[in-house]
Amino acid sequence: MPVVTIQTWSGKSVEQKEKLMKGIKSAFEDIGVDPSGLTIIIHDVPRYNWAKAGEQVSKKE
Numbered sequence: 001m002p003v004v005t006i007q008t009w010s011g012k013s014v015e016q017k018e019k020l021m022k023g024i025k026s027a028f029e030d031i032g033v034d035p036s037g038l039t040i041i042i043h044d045v046p047r048y049n050w051a052k053a054g055e056q057v058s059k060k061e
Contacts, residue, residue, distance in 0.1 A: 001037040002028065009057070010044040017042055 004024055012020075020042070025035045047058040 001039065002033065003039045003041065005041045005043065007043045007045055009050065010046045012042075012044070 006020070021040050024040055025038060028035050028038055048056055050057045052060070
């Protein structure tokens, strides 16, 4: 049972997430994996909880 976990910044729409999930399912089908056991988990992380080089991403924008 494959599990795909995605961590991304908050703000993606439900439609964008659905498109992403369908693309991941399609990629597994393309390599011959039955997607019936596929689990996809998306973690939305606010930019103020995400840092690059020790600095909050929200402060860099």
